[in-house]
Amino acid sequence: xxxxxxxxEAGIFAILALGLDVIWGWAGxxxxxxxGYLALGSYLTFVLTIGKPTPxxxxxxxxxxxxxxxxxxxxxxxxxxxxxxxxxxxxxxxEIYFAVTTLGAVSALYLLVENYTPLFDGxxxxxxxxxxxxxxxxxTYNGYRIFFLGVVLVLLLAAYLIVxxxxxxxxxxxxxxxxxxxxxxxxxxxxxxxxxxxxxxxGAALAGLTGGLFAIFISAFNPSAWTPQELLVIxxxxxxxxxxxxxxxxxxxxxxxxxFIELTRYLPSPASRPDFGPAMRQILIGLMIILMLRFRPxxxxxxxxxxxxxxxxxxxxxxxxxxxAAPPGLRSDEGATREGGASEGGMGRWAGGRRxxxxxxxxxxxx
Amino acid sequence: xxxxLVTIGIxxxxxxxxxxxxxxxxxxxxxSRIANFAHGEFLTIGAYAAYSGQAIFHQNVAAxxxxxxxxxxxxxxxxxxxxxxxxxxxxxxxxxxxxLGVAIIVENVxxxxxxxxxxxxxxxxxxxxxxxxxLWTTSDIEVIISALAVAGLIYLLLQRTxxxxxxxxxxxxxxxxxVSGIPARRIIMATWALAGAVAGFAGFVLADTxxxxxxxxxxxxxxxxxxxxxxxxxxxxxATFGGALIVGLVIQIAGTYTSSAYELVFxxxxxxxxxxxxxxxVFVRPSAVTVRA
Numbered sequence: 001x002x003x004x005x006x007x008x009e010a011g012i013f014a015i016l017a018l019g020l021d022v023i024w025g026w027a028g029x030x031x032x033x034x035x036g037y038l039a040l041g042s043y044l045t046f047v048l049t050i051g052k053p054t055p056x057x058x059x060x061x062x063x064x065x066x067x068x069x070x071x072x073x074x075x076x077x078x079x080x081x082x083x084x085x086x087x088x089x090x091x092x093x094x095e096i097y098f099a100v101t102t103l104g105a106v107s108a109l110y111l112l113v114e115n116y117t118p119l120f121d122g123x124x125x126x127x128x129x130x131x132x133x134x135x136x137x138x139x140t141y142n143g144y145r146i147f148f149l150g151v152v153l154v155l156l157l158a159a160y161l162i163v164x165x166x167x168x169x170x171x172x173x174x175x176x177x178x179x180x181x182x183x184x185x186x187x188x189x190x191x192x193x194x195x196x197x198x199x200x201x202x203g204a205a206l207a208g209l210t211g212g213l214f215a216i217f218i219s220a221f222n223p224s225a226w227t228p229q230e231l232l233v234i235x236x237x238x239x240x241x242x243x244x245x246x247x248x249x250x251x252x253x254x255x256x257x258x259x260f261i262e263l264t265r266y267l268p269s270p271a272s273r274p275d276f277g278p279a280m281r282q283i284l285i286g287l288m289i290i291l292m293l294r295f296r297p298x299x300x301x302x303x304x305x306x307x308x309x310x311x312x313x314x315x316x317x318x319x320x321x322x323x324x325a326a327p328p329g330l331r332s333d334e335g336a337t338r339e340g341g342a343s344e345g346g347m348g349r350w351a352g353g354r355r356x357x358x359x360x361x362x363x364x365x366x367x
Numbered sequence: 368x369x370x371x372l373v374t375i376g377i378x379x380x381x382x383x384x385x386x387x388x389x390x391x392x393x394x395x396x397x398x399s400r401i402a403n404f405a406h407g408e409f410l411t412i413g414a415y416a417a418y419s420g421q422a423i424f425h426q427n428v429a430a431x432x433x434x435x436x437x438x439x440x441x442x443x444x445x446x447x448x449x450x451x452x453x454x455x456x457x458x459x460x461x462x463x464x465x466x467l468g469v470a471i472i473v474e475n476v477x478x479x480x481x482x483x484x485x486x487x488x489x490x491x492x493x494x495x496x497x498x499x500x501x502l503w504t505t506s507d508i509e510v511i512i513s514a515l516a517v518a519g520l521i522y523l524l525l526q527r528t529x530x531x532x533x534x535x536x537x538x539x540x541x542x543x544x545x546v547s548g549i550p551a552r553r554i555i556m557a558t559w560a561l562a563g564a565v566a567g568f569a570g571f572v573l574a575d576t577x578x579x580x581x582x583x584x585x586x587x588x589x590x591x592x593x594x595x596x597x598x599x600x601x602x603x604x605x606a607t608f609g610g611a612l613i614v615g616l617v618i619q620i621a622g623t624y625t626s627s628a629y630e631l632v633f634x635x636x637x638x639x640x641x642x643x644x645x646x647x648x649v650f651v652r653p654s655a656v657t658v659r660a
Contacts, residue, residue, distance in 0.1 A: 030460050088643050095460045096402045100593055101642045107590055108635035115628040232471060235464070275483045279475035286471035293465050294453060 001142055004149050005217075010257040011152040012213045014250045017234050017241075018163045019206025024235070025244035025303070026172060027199040028179030030095065032231065033085055033102035036109055037078045037204045039226040041211020043113075044074035046126040046221060059121050067132040071212030078208030079201050086200040091193060094182075103228075114223045125222020129215055152213060156250070159206060163246045166202075175199050176244070229282060233257075236285050239292040241299050248301030255300075260284070374623045375616065376501030382615025383514035384576060387569035388588065389595040389607045390521060391562040395443075397538035397602045398558045399451050401459050404466040406566060406592065407585030408473040409446075413439040413567025414574035414584055415477055418486055428490055432571055439567015440560045447559035452552070470586060477582040485581040488574065510572050517565060518608055524561075525604065534558055538602065591618075591631070594638040 016038060023031050044061075048070035052062040065073070089101040113120055120126055134144045166172050174195050178185040182192050215221060233256065241252020264281045292299065388410060395403045416438030417431035424430035450469060454462045493505020503511075525531035533554045536544040545551045573588060574580040591614065599610025617637055622630035 030464065088639060093642055095458070096463050097642065099460070099463065100402070100590075100597075101639055104590060104594070104635040104638035104642075108632045108639070111629070111632045111635075115626070115632075229471065232467065273479070273482075275478050279478040279483075282475040283472050286468040286475070289468035289471075290450070290465050293457075293461055293468075297461070 001145065004145050006258060006262060008145070008149045008152050008217060010254050011149070011156045012210055012217060013234060013237070013257060014156050014253040015152075015159045015206055015213070016210040017237055017249050017253045018159050018246060019203040019210070020234055021203075021238050021244065021246065021249045022163065022166070022175075022199050022206075023203040025238060025249070026167070026175040026179065027196045029090065029196060029200065030099045031102050031200070031203075032099050032228070033082075033089075033106035034203070034207060034234075035226050035228070035231040036106035037082060037207035038211040038214060039113075039221070040081055040109075041071070041074045041078045041208035042215045042221045042225075043120045043126060043211075044077055045070050045212040045215040046129055047120070048073060049132060050126065050128040053121070057121055057124070058118050059126055060119060067129070067212075067216065071209065074212050075205050075208035078211065079205050082201055082204030082207075086197050086204075090196050090200060110223065110226070120221075123223055125220060125225070127220035130219050132216060148216060155209070155213070159209075160246055160250060167244075167246055171195075171198075229285075232289065233285055236289050236292070239289060239297075239299055242301035242303060243297075243299055244303030245299070245301045248299055248303075251301065252299065256285075256288075260288075370623065371620075372500040373502050374619050376498075376503055376507075378616040378619030379501070379612075380503065380507040380510055380576070380615075381619055382612045383511045384569055384573050385591060385595045385615050386514050386608045386611035387517055387565055387572065388592040389599065389611050390518070390604050391566040391569065392592050392596050393599070393602055393604050393607045394521075394534075394558055394562040394565075396596075397604070398534060398541075398555045399447070399462075400541075401451065401462040401466070402593070402601075403446070403451075404463055404589070405446060405469040405473060406466075407587070407589035408470050409439045409442050409563050409566035409585065410570030410573060410588060411477060411580075411582060411585035412442045412473065413570030414580055415481060415486075416567070417571040417574070418481075418488065421488060421490075428575075431488075431490075432568060435571035436564045436568045439570065440564035442567065443559040443561070443563020444556060446563070447556055451559070452555075470589075474582045474586060481582065483581060485579045487579045490575055492578075506575060510576065513568075513572070517568070521565075521604060530554065530557065587631075590638070591634050594634050594641070597638060597641050 020031070020034050023029050023034065045067070047059050047061040048063050048065045049067050050062070051064045053059050063070075085102060085105050089098050089105070093101055114123055116122065131141065131144045131148075134141070137144065137147065139147055174185070174190050177188070178190055178192050178195050185195075186192050218225070234253075237252040237256040238249050239252070240255055241250065242248025264277070264284060388406070391409070392403065392406050395401070395406065413435035417435040420434035421427075421431050424434075446466075446469065450465060451462065454465055490506070496503055496505065496508065498508065523531075525534060533544065533549045533551075536547070536549055537551050537554055537558075541551050541555075544554075570585060574584060577584075595611040595614040596607055597610065598613045599606035599608070614634060614637065618630045618634045621633040625633075
């Protein structure tokens with residue numbers, strides 16, 4: 001049963017990582033508010049299913065909805081919140097400015113939730129969603145847990161297939177061209193803000209779904225469950241697996257959550273130093289992020305260019321140095337190209353959409 | 368009215384600490400063109416160094432301040448040498464994420480050494496003084512005076528010394544400064560040491576003012592620091608003091624008239640509003656950032 005719960009958790013976070021990878025890996029926006037979307041999804045799933053609060057516990061809503069409907073509503077609300085934050089942060093702000101703004105927004109929400117008890121009972125949080133539908137399905141406790149693992153894996157597969165398909169679609173390639181060079185992408189006729197905004201909302205929807213699943217998984221949620229450190233683990237997993245590559249991202253989550261966190265469980269944690277184990281784990285996560293960024297920024301699995309395999313001669317891509325130079329204005333700057341595999345081809349790789357005129361253009365309208 | 372003036376007084380003392388931290392943050396940005404997310408850790412390191420030092424130096428405030436400053440300077444040097452220079456040529460956001468990793472590492476190393484529980488200094492806050500309309504403790508006054516002194520020193524250093532001239536040149540164009548014969552690497556090293564020193568001192572002052580602190584001291588102060596820096600204009604050391612003043616007063620006034628639990632909520636909303644309405648005017652674009660003469 002222990003392993004069922006470990007794999008379930010990794011599966012849930014893999015869905016979350018797929019969503020975050022659309023925002024960060026494809027669109028290139030380093031979003032620090034992302035874990036807040038999971039939190040809101042989780043909170044709302046609770047308050048929509050566990051019924052009226054009994055004083056002194058207090059929280060909003062308090063309905064008895066079926067859990068599937070609750071998660072769907074939670075996703076809608078999460079997308080709504082992301083629509084507000086995204087509209088503020090994505091309009092003019094990029095990179096560090098974007099990251100800091102999203103961090104500011106989520107920190108304000110965090111403090112609000114923690115201190116304003118009528119919302120989600122402040123620091124105590126909400127709890128009480130235990131195996132929804134267990135009696136209806138006529139399952140034992142353990143049977144339900146295995147069933148839930150199956151649900152998570154099916155949803156993960158569905159999310160993977162959607163993301164994988166999106167990744168190769170004109171939308172996915174447009175996002176990447178925007179990431180590589182916004183001005184060039186805009187010159188090719190892309191709507192930069194709208195592309196990034198849609199990616200942001202899509203990622204947030206997956207985070208909302210994850211929040212709902214997480215609510216069922218841990219059956220309690222309070223502010224200590226969504227500290228900023230949690231998000232870093234997801235970023236570390238994406239970095240390890242391969243930013244921009246859905247398969248790599250899922251693998252990265254399983255490597256980081258199962259291989260890494262489970263192995264570090266066996267670190268010595270002497271009674272006199274109860275913080276040693278968790279602290280050591282955080283240190284290793286931090287080290288992993290730095291070392292990956294420094295020595296293998298593309299991760300274990302490189303981002304694949306999808307359908308757009310433009311300059312290929314004799315089955316091998318032409319090295320960047322031998323390709324015809326893009327006009328100066330269209331070149332990504334030195335920094336971006338040094339990002340490694342993901343950016344190696346610069347504009348040449350992703351901006352190919354319009355060049356392969358007809359088909360892509362029609363496909364583009366379908367979105 | 369009295370409440371309001373007392374609030375302003377506390378706001379000024381908050382602003383003084385904030386300005387120390389923010390000016391260090393902006394100096395780091397000016398020479399290396401990166402937002403250092405591990406900046407808060409300089410403060411934490413300074414605070415803990417002073418904590419370790421107070422036992423040795425028998426509650427001597429000045430000695431503790433010196434130790435905090437030295438520890439901060441060492442941390443600044445180490446971060447620049449070990450990380451920032453290693454990531455030279457990479458995008459700003461990559462370095463930003465790497466410094467985030469450093470922040471996590473430092474915070475947890477400190478947790479292992481000192482434990483996650485809060486610790487407390489044994490320094491007294493001194494008596495209450497009526498200064499004009501304000502009500503300050505002795506340590507509040509010391510904080511405000513030391514912030515003004517640091518501001519003056521940084522001004523003189525940047526405007527009146529060869530070092531300051533070199534810093535200003537590098538902040539405009541590192542490559543050009545280099546070919547003009549400025550030893551950019553060394554100057555940047557020295558700037559990080561200076562920024563770390565100021566931040567370490569700020570950490571000690573902050574911890575002493577709050578009274579009790581833990582390994583997350585600096586990290587939770589970081590966003591406030593960034594807000595102050597943004598309010599002033601990132602990369603502009605003198606404007607930063609104005610930014611710190613705005614943020615210090617806003618959070619104190621808003622906190623007093625609602626609840627002190629919401630102080631930071633207002634600070635972060637202010638940050639978002641600044642980004643929304645003054646993203647260019649206040650947040651100077653990287654290509655246009657200069658250290659104003």
